[in-house]
Amino acid sequence: MAVYIEELRAALGEKVHTEDFERFAYGADWSPRTPQEVFPPEVVILPKETEDVRKVVEIAYKYGIPVTAGGGLTGMAGGAVPIHGGIYIDGTSMNRIIEVDVANQTVRAQGGCTMQEIVDALEPHGLWIPNLPESKWSCTIGSEICCDNDSTFGMRWGKILNALLSVELVTGKAEVVEFGHRKSHFSSSGYKVKDLIVGSEGTLGVVTAATLKAEPIADERSVDMILFPSMTRAVDYLNRLLKAGLAIDGAHINCKRRLKFYTHAYKEKHGHDPEVPDWAEALLAIIFSGDKKVLEFNKKYAFKVAEEMGGALVKERDIVESWWISKHTLAFEPYKQKWPKSQTEKKFGACDPGIPMGRLEEFYKAFIATAEKHRLSILGMNAYLEHPNSIGFSLSCALFVNYRDQDEVNRFRKYFEELSKIAVDMGGTMSTYMGDTNLRVPYLEYEHGNAVAYFKELKKVFDPKGIMNPGKKFKWEGDGKCGGVGQ
Amino acid sequence: MRGCRAMTDDATVAKFRKDVETCFGTSCNFCEKDCPVYKIKKDKTYTSRGKNRTILGVLEGKVQPSEELAKLFYTCLLCGSCDARCAMENNKRFKEMRQVLVKRGLQRKEHQDLIEAIKGTGDIYGRKIDLAKRFGDEPKVAEGAEVKTEVAATVMPLYIGCQYKDSAEDVKAVVKVLNACGIKPKIGDEYCCGFVADALGFEDDFKQIKQKNREVVTYSDFITVCPSCTHYFRTEYSLNPKHVLSVVVENLDKLKWKRPRGADGKKLRVTYHDPCDLGRRLKMFDEPRKILQAMGVELVEMKNNRAFSVCCGAGGGILSTDKELSREMAKNRMRQAADTGAEAVVTCCPTCELSLLRGSLAVGKERGRKQEVIGLYRFMADHLKGRKPDVVSGGPGVTAGAGP
DSSP: HHHHHHHHHHHHHGGGOHHOOOOOSSSSSSOOOOTOOOOOSEEEESSSSSSHHHHHHHHHHHTTEEEEEEEEEEESSSSTTTTOOSEEEEEEOOOOOEEEEETTTTTEETTTTTTTHHHHGGGGTTTEOOOOOOTTTTTTTHHHHHOOOTTTTHHHHHHGGGGGEEEEETTTOOOOOEOOOOSSSSOSSOHHHHHHHOOOOTEEEEEEEEEOOOOOOSSSEEEEEESSSOOHHHHHHHHHHHHHHHOOSEEEEEEEHHHEEEEEEEHHHHSSOOOTTTTTTTOOOOOOOOEHHHHHHHHHHHHHHHHTTTTTTOHHHHHHHHHHHIIIOOOOOOOOOOOHHHSSOEEEEEEBBBGGGGHHHHHHHHHHHHHTTTTOEEEEEEEEEETTTTTTEEEEEEEOOOOTTTHHHHHHHHHHHHHHHHHHHHOOOOOSSSTTTTGGGGHHHHHHHHHHHHHHHHHHHHHTTOBBTTSSSOOOOOOOOOOTOOO | OOOOOOOOOOHHHTTTTTHHHHHHOOOOOGTTTHHHHHHHHGGGGSSSHHHHHHHHHHHTTSOOOOHHHHHHHHSOOOOOOHTTTSSSOOOHHHHHHHHHHHHHHOOOOHHHHHHHHHHHHHTOOOOOOOOOHHOOOOOOOOOTTTOOSOOOOEEEEOOOOOOHTTTTTHHHHHHHHHHHEEEEEEEOOOOOOOOOHTTTTOOHHHHHHHHHHHHHOOOOOOOOOOOOHHHHHHSHHHHOOOOOHHHHHHHHGEEEEEEOTTTTSSEEEEEEEEIIIIIIITTOOOHHHHHHHHOOOOEEOSSSSSSGGOOOOTTTTTHOOHHHHHHHHHHHHHHHHHTTOSSEEEEOOOHHHHHHHHHHHHHHHHHHHEEEEEHHHHHHHHHHHEHHHOOSSSTTTTOOOOOO
């Protein structure tokens, strides 16, 4: 057994797992890949406290061993897959809620708490964290920070950075550092290094704890859908509502094709997909919350404006409920949970670019063209509004990928790279919630130009030996002694 | 450490490929959320997704069969929680993996001992109990405790099962309740239904036990008491026994109850734990609840109930191999029960009752208040006041009379 593993065992005992069957399950995440593309680490650690993580990184630093930390392993682009072997830290074993401070509306949690665990801890106090992805049952706060993933209620509450007050990080030098401003909501003191950690994909260190700002739970919430003749019209409509002064909790613009994927519950009940009129090219899901009277006012005003702008309210509540179930409540009938049935032959695979708000239709056409160029089945596009009280979206450009076919998976990856570059060409960005992972390493300079040199220098400050999630964001210069195969 | 030859070309394992690849492709992780084993171990390998991925590793030749690998598949409750949160039959696959492991000599010694006990005595604990001698072949309830009914009793065989055999209190409770429902249970020789052998992967032994069961237990119409026996008789023996609770529900409108009272003298507040076999497998979620409502309790539900109930921690053979893990899982379930504020947890499975009792002691200390764990049969018997007069239709002047 490798010397570093013996040292890990001496330091952490039963928290260290090395049997082949104990490691295999950690070799892949949710991203489209063939069953042969599994990269098990050499060793899996299940830490309980920050000190455990510090000891792991200390030993890894001593021997130059890659360290990949992960949460739910539901990442969509391979971010937490240990492609260069070495050590995998399963953050979910560190899932203690450290403190709920009701008076100051904050919660501090260990990095391995899932977003749902945090929400459950806050609920008895009438509080919640609105920055929730669909994967909230699996996604840990550590992952959410490192991935900067999407949020269902981003239109009002933004993404995780808007709620993140402070973060504890074990750096690549095995130092435990707290970045942030404790329980105040913002600060002009020091540098905003906390912000740097968001979206860093574990390449700067391991997030072991975080303090978040919680919000009061509104009395009522409503979810509705409005049809529009185009996605651009839906964007204009939202802009109009914001200008009018409405607070919109969440807004998601689905292209017509995308709706089918979200309405499994509808299909189970009615035996067919929901019908959308031919003229409607976009379905906007819009979420309001608040006191009953405020909610009623907002909805009435919003629906009136929608009608004026050529929109039509979806009256069939089953369509809306079905979408909402898929997106947020995650309810399902026992034995009929939608995911396995819908992924028997092909799976959901997506690209996550960001583009300027005025180029949505143009980009949609590019998405369709690129998918068709690579002979991939189109699932559809969704624009998640994720900037608080302003138009700014993450795009999910989704396809069906036959994960048993290496050629199709390779074509998906080509589509992914190409669409990422198109987004940059349109004045946008390659990624808005999945991260660069290893897939976009060759294109980092394409988007960021000479800023990449600054990224690399920053990386060296935190991780001088380049052991933290190597191969993500940047190519790994390591000697490959830990096995694993770089993609 | 024992190992065995690779399974890459094993026909049983090969047939799993499509499903484990689908799980790999899907990777939704819904199974993780309420997996009782995962909640304690926090090791992804032990979830349904993890086990499916491991099977994939076995198929790809990247995971070698070994005693340690076998431990993974035996550290599973086979509770069905993952199946309820999926659309695939994961439990069936994991049970079949156990069969593969047993065929390769990787079974757990503790389980082997259990199987030998069953084959030697027809009893899961290796006991030789003369049921007719212990309970009488037509057991009677103590005088004064019986419930008089004007309806002539139907004699029906009653299959008690290994888990209840030693519990005179439970058997007498069942008899009393059945009497009130117009049933005169008849107890005879029994032989283990064999569910343990099947669940632990001893396929050939299970076949032998089944055959022996049918030689000893010759009736086809009967009433059952234990959820696991009921499930197995229905699915593996193609019989259709009636569970006691179904009989009670059929007679519910005729039964009179003494209302259970809490410590404060008000309606007793209870929560009900759905056993995996009675609930998820036999789909008997409503029956116990109807009975409890009829009895006049205040019923509050745990966060996880019905099809999404969480196992008590004693299923799948875990009790014989990891008592500590089992107890931790029981504690987690009792914490959910404690969260309801109920004074008592009612359940209808002998395994669940014992497991939850183990959990209740520790959680009682944690929360400063111990919840009672009550078996539904004894709960019913203790509060059964009588049977309403049976009305025989036929016009005025006709009253219920004794039967033929």
